[in-house]
Amino acid sequence: MQKEEKMKEKELHKIWKKYIDVPIYRVISGKHYKDILKNGINPRKNPYEKIIPELKKLIRILERQEKKGDILKLDWGREVNGSFAMKVTLHDISIYAADFTPRKEQIKYYLNLKGGAAVSNIEKITKMLLESEHKLSKTEEKLVKKLRLFAKKCKCKNKVLFVRGSCECFETAYFQVFRKKKSKKEEYRKPIHWRSPFGRFDHFKKIMTKKGLNKYLEKLENKIFYLRVKDKIPDREIKRKR
DSSP: OHHHHHHHHHHHHHHHHHHTSSEEEEEEEGGGHHHHHHHOBOTTOOTTGGGHHHHHHHHHHHHHHHHTTOOOEEESSSEEEHHHHHHHHHHHHHSOOEEEBSOGGGHHHHHTSTTOHHHHHHHHHHHHHHHSSOOOOHHHHHHHHHHHHHHHHHOOOEEEEEEETTSGGGGGSEEEEOOOOOSSOOOOOOOEEEEOOOSSHHHHHHHHHHHOHHHHHHHHHHTOEEEEEOSOBOGGGOEEOO
16 A cells, blocks of 8 residues: 555656646746846735726726727737726736746747736727727726826836746645636636645645646646746746746
8 A cells, every 4th residue: 555655656746747847937027027036026016006996997998889889809819809808907917916827838929018918908908099989088088098108108028037836836826727618709707716736746746635636637738727826936936038
């Protein structure tokens, strides 16, 4: 029995080494690069907090216009309505978490979003609203211009960092898995979060024992997840991608 347990642990350790103890990437605004290398990443420091009320108002403007048939679209690899894009953006900036991806191929895409995904989305939508024939009230126009100015000030080149998935900070992260689309209808639904299997081997083993390896293996093998870190990541854990 003891021999079987040791063999099982050995196999689990191989899986942990292959899928967990690997670089997990984050693309950040160049404005925060030096500070992060010196002080680490603190998800509680939210540079977007002050615009959350304005973003909610922007969503209501977009929804009202969409009901009238005036629909703005963003290209996310597929076309999405403006209100949908802003709801995703609002959720992302409201949860006080730092997003990481296991996929190298995504880095180039995020590097092109100057200042970050939230900044890019806000800038595109507000620019489209101001340049379109959509009728805005003076109050609405003032709001849209305010958000556009905020986004323009935040635009800058991005940088890439990585943290190894075996870092303890990932143990309390949101392990966000992708939803299967049930219909063609576009609607915003909150992301699905599982217990994170990332972090130290003992943590991984505990999660696999409790939740089962089969539940996680497909996600880990195909890298179809994000990690949203809630706890501070110390500077010693952060590496520069060269």
